[in-house]
Amino acid sequence: MDGNWFEFVAMQGIQARNAFFVIMVPLKFVPKFFKFDDNSLPPSLRAQRTLNKSRIPQISRYITENPKEYILSSLCACVDGEVKFEPSEISNNMGKLKISMDATVLINDGQHRRAAIEEAIKVNPHLGEETISVVLYADQGLKRSQQMFADLNMHAVKPAQSIKLLFNHRDEQTHITKSVIEAIPLFSEFTDFEKSSISNRSTKIFTFSSIHQATKELLSYKNNKLNTQESIQIASQFWQEVIQYIPGWLDLQEGKTSSFHLRQNYIHAHGIALQALARVGNMLLQNYSENWQNHLSKLIHVEWSRKNLAIWDGRALVAGKINKSRNNLVLVTNYIQKVLGLPLSDESQNVEEQFINTQQVKHHTYSNIKEMV
Template identity: 45%
Template structure:
């Protein structure tokens, strides 16, 4: 890239962008944190790299499937949506920072100016940019709101590619459990938090932050596993998780009745046994069992709407010990608990068969395949 002095921009006969900004230094390079109106975001970041070979791009190709969900988030929450900054590089164009105080050229507060025809590449935030463009079509009044953009003066393709790598290298998504814990918009998540805090089986025994539980933890289930299991119980999907008072009542009652019919859980509730010892010895102390019991519950309530509670007494017949060979290939693979989709399906099948609940056609097909595999292993 040709180096261009900041003051050369004054000599250019071209239209420019000008944004309030703060000047900073990282790794010896100046960068600028600017406030940009949402309606300008699509115009500034208009370069499409999707047809450029990957080795000559500074970003991954955008995943269009993510855009509607992010756009809907903005549209549905116009008064309390929040976005983190977009990081971008201005390349092949002069950039000028004008201090707010003309008598203090070292001032960090001022405005950034660069030509409108400059190539501005997103290093982090391309999906936010696309979602903003979609949201503005439905809510153009949001166009005057602002998003912070961190502008770097680009030193070439290699630098941009390294920036993308560095910005994403340490990015860690929050765990599902803590997302559920902090989500104030998701009514289903709110109900799960109430259930986890009110039912003896879950109260003070739920891991609220992590999605896995260490061997020595005194917690029994994660908040995310309770969420998934209850969604299965109520027949909720990712796209349809509206929950009613009747749903909440059913969920609370179901998990309470299930706990009454698993003696080891009663010991845990009374603190006569530790969660860690149950995890070592029993399948029912793992998320796959809770999720499977949720699937079982949905079928029980449908099959026996008036006496599903009585049907749950059949849980006493199940040998939950990990030494029970029936769990191999279902809840366990080679002696280790596994929660793959197929393991989950086969574990819930097992519970249904033990409780005399009919299998669906897909479940029957999975069961036949499983039995054939087990027969093959026995030969």
């Protein structure tokens, strides 16, 4: 700080024929120095979207719970006010950046990180001495600020859920999923670890995220006191047992069919079946812990063919396509439970009855139309 100026060591660059600067800012200085798009700014300066306040504690906890490992990408901001860059003797692109204390520094990208940093410092004041890189642009008015925000977010692509989970080495459930996949040849050979949906021509049939979600569902039963290793063992045993009673999966493993053929013709080749099987497994582990394997042999009687519309139309298929809604998941789970001779919960029974009533009305209407024609 120098008189009426904030002063930073900075690097200067050029983009679109305009200068921009990269500075390092102490975290404790971030809340005071940067304004974001909230009610403290006049309407003419509100160039950003509203904060999603549920994200702030998530990011803040990430910082405070990982003080030796957290990583924060650069903030990007516009300076509305006087800016001076004084090159050093060593290089014209390195030197001191002076920003008037009267200037407004408005964040274009990173408003949630800014708010989370503020909360994290309240929990752990020592974090305030650490720094974050900031990319600064001289302000060219509201219209340009809004355009910058649009440009910064235009090409932002969220990574697939599968790859986000795969790279999260802190999460115990992710570790369990990885270990289960490694233990089961069908999973290890036919799982896509990068994408959260399978393309028609893919040789894979499962996604990492679908196995992760299903295994998490499987192990989420009440009074589960299994440690990590025991969870891996039980989950691996369950999926190995299930595989024995789904002929299509066995054929795929033995090279007798293709992933494409299974996806086109069978319900079990889609994530909704995997999750429904996990829900059934959850019930078995909770209520039949001593002999849960015995019940799974009846899976051989499940009619998985998509052509069997009497079973799957409206239950898993809507207009001929797989529907993954919560209601459809309950209905697919119900069908498997009934084949296995397992009772439905009151909630599941209500969903089943509503489905049956809807199907009856649908068929009655269809019959009337045929008669009229």
